[in-house]
Amino acid sequence: MAMIRDRRRHKLVAYSLILPFVAIFSLVFAYPTFEVIRMSFTNAPLIGEGEWVGWANYRELLTDRLFYTSLKNNGYFVLLTVIPTTALALLIATLVNRLSGRMQALALVLFFMPYVLPVSVVTQIWAWMLDFQFGILQPAIAFFTGKPVPVFKNPNWVMPTIAVVTIWWTNGFNVLLFLAGLRNIPSELYEASALDGATKWQQFKRVTWPLLWPVTALVLTLQLILQLKLFDQVYLLSEGGPFNSSYVLLLMVYREAFQLNNGGYASAVALVLFLVIMVVSVLQFQLLRIGGKNK
C-alpha cells in the first residue's frame, strides 16, 4: 500500500517537474508549428483568419521562379560556407592548440570576439570597410581586379562576400568546439606515435583526424543548419539583390508575410524550408556517422 502511494507520489513529482518544460514547449514551439502548418493551407493574411485552400499554396510555390532562385542561392551559400568554415576552424584550432598559457587565451579571445558581436554591428563594420566610395578595403580589391568593386551590388561578388562576412563572424564558435575536441585526445597517443617515429602529418592523419571526427561531424551539421537559415546578413547587406542573386528562402518568407501580407503563402515557404533543413541535416549527420565508423 505504502509502495503504491509512493509510486503515485513519484509520478506526481515527475509530472510537476516536466510540466514547466512541456507548457513552455507547447506554447512557444508546438502550438506555433501547428499554426504554421494549418496556415499554409489557407489564404490567410498576416493577421486574421483565411479560407482553406488545400494545396494551392504549394502548387503555386512549385511554379514560382523566385522560389527556385532562392533555393539555388541557399544551396550556393551552403557550398560557400559550410566546408570552408569547418576547414578554417580546424586549422585555427590546431594552431591555437600549440600555443600555451596566456598566449593561447589571447589567440582564442581574438578569434572568438567577432562571434560576440550582434549581426547588425558585424554587417555595419563590413559595409563600411567595403563601401564602394570610401571603404578601406576597396584599394585592396582594386589591386587584384584593377578597379573598385561595389561588392554588394555585383551579382558575382555578392554571395561570396556575404559568405566571407559570415565566416568571419561565426568561425570563433567552431574553433572553440574543435579546441575542446583536441583537448579530449589523450596526449599518450601522440607520445606513443612519436616513439614509433610518426611524422607530424602522420600524427594528424592517424590520430587527430579520426579521433576528432565526431566533433567535425557535429560542426558540419550545425553549420549546415545555421547557413540554411541565412537571413540577417542578406537583409542588411544586399536586400536580396542585385536582380535576386542573393535572394534566399527566409527573405522570401519575410517579404511575403510582412510586406505583401500573404501569411498563408509565407507559411508554406517557411514549412518547406523547415523540411529541407530537417531532411538535409539528418541525412548529412547519418552519412557522416557512417563515414566515421568506416575509418
Place this chain on the structure above:
Amino acid sequence: MKTRHFLAASVAALVAGPAMAQQTVTWWDFLAGGDGVRMKALIEEFNEEHPDIQIEGTTLEWGVPFYTKVRTAAAVGQGPDVMTYHLSRLPLGLEEGVLTPITAEDMEAAGLSEGDFFESSLNAAKGPDGTLYAVPFDIHSIVLYYNKSLLEGTDFLDDNGELTGIESLEDFEAALAAVQENGSSAPVSYATGDDGGVYRVFYTLLQQQGGELISEDGEVLPGDSVEKAETAIATMTKWFEEGWQPEQALYEASVALFTSGKSGFHMNGVWEVPTMIDLAESGELGFEWGAVEVPQLMDEQTTWADSHAFAIPVQGDGEMDAEKREAVMTVIGWMNEHSLDWAGAGHIPAYKPVAESAEFQEMEPNATYSSLADNASYDPRSEIAGVASPAYDAAVNIIAPAIHGYMSPEEAVEQIKGELSRAMN
C-alpha cells in the same frame, strides 16, 4: 491593509484625474531626420497651448518596420491614437484594414473641410469608394537642386543667378556636360544604388512620358508603357555611361557629393532643403545653391510625389471613445493650421490656406517649386506600390543594376513586369 487603501486611493485619483478630463493622445511617426526635429517642436508647441490635450510622441523606424508595427499593434488594440502615414501606402493600408474612415463630423471637429486641401493629395487620401481615410499634411516630391558656382560661365544661369534654359532632355544633358567641363566629378547626383533614389527618378521619367507603372485594373506596365519604361532606364543608363551620375551611390553619399561641391545637380526629396539651408547658414556649404521643380525632360511636366498624412488606426476590436477622437482631430486640425513650420522642412503644405498664405509665398526655395503641387504624379493606387513596397524593391533589385550596365533596359523591364505581376497575386 494600509498600503492597499493607499493604492486604491491613488488609482482612483489617477482615474478621476484633474477636474477637466485630460486627454492623452498617443502619436507615432517615422520622422527621424531634420524634419523630425521640426515635428517635435510642433508637438511641444501644441502641448503647451493645450493643457487639456497632451501628445505623447514616439518616433519609429521609417519604412517596413513602421508599417509592420502599426499593423500588428493596431490589430490587438495596442496601436497609437494618431499616426503619420504615406498616402502612397494607403491602398495597402486599406487592404490590411488598419485605417478608420475620417467622417464629416471628424473633419468638423478638426475645423477642416475637404476643400482646404490640394485635390491631388485629397484624392490620394480616399479609398476607391470616395471615403476619406487620412488627412493630408504635406506634398513632398523630388526637386532639382543646383550648384550656382559650378554653373557659372554656362548658358544655364540667368542674370539673377537662377537656373534657366532647361526645357528638354537635350538641354539638361548639355547642362550636365557643361558642369562636367567646369570640374564637377558627378554632374547629377542621386542615390543610384538605393531603392528610393532610383525609384523616384525612374517614376518621374516614366510619368513625364505619360507612361503607367500599374494600371487601374492591375496590369504592370500596360501597352506602350513598356517602351516608355525602357526609355526611362536607357536615359539613366546613359547618364551613368557618360560619367554624369555617380556609380552605386547610397543615399548619404549622394547628398554628400552635392554638399561637398562635386555635383552640379542633385535630384532628391524636398526634405533635404533644411540640410542645405543649415549648411549655407553656417558657411560650410561653400557655394550658392538653388532648387527648382524637376524640369520637363520628356513630354509632360510632372514629378513623382507623395504625401505625409495623418490617420487614425483601428483599435483592435474596440472603438475609440468620442472624446478621444475629438481630441485626436483637434491635433490633426492644429497641425495643418501650423504647417508653415513644417514647410521649413522643405515640404509643401497640403492645407491650402497655409500654402496660399503670404508667408509661404515668400518662403524660399519652397515657393519656387511649389508649382509641382499641381503637377504631382502620385504612385499608382496599388497594394504593391508606395513606400517600402515591391515597386521600391524592384528599383534597387532590377533598375539599379540595369543603369549600371548589368543588363539591358529591355531585360530590366521584362524582369520588372515579371516580379511585380508575381507580387500582385
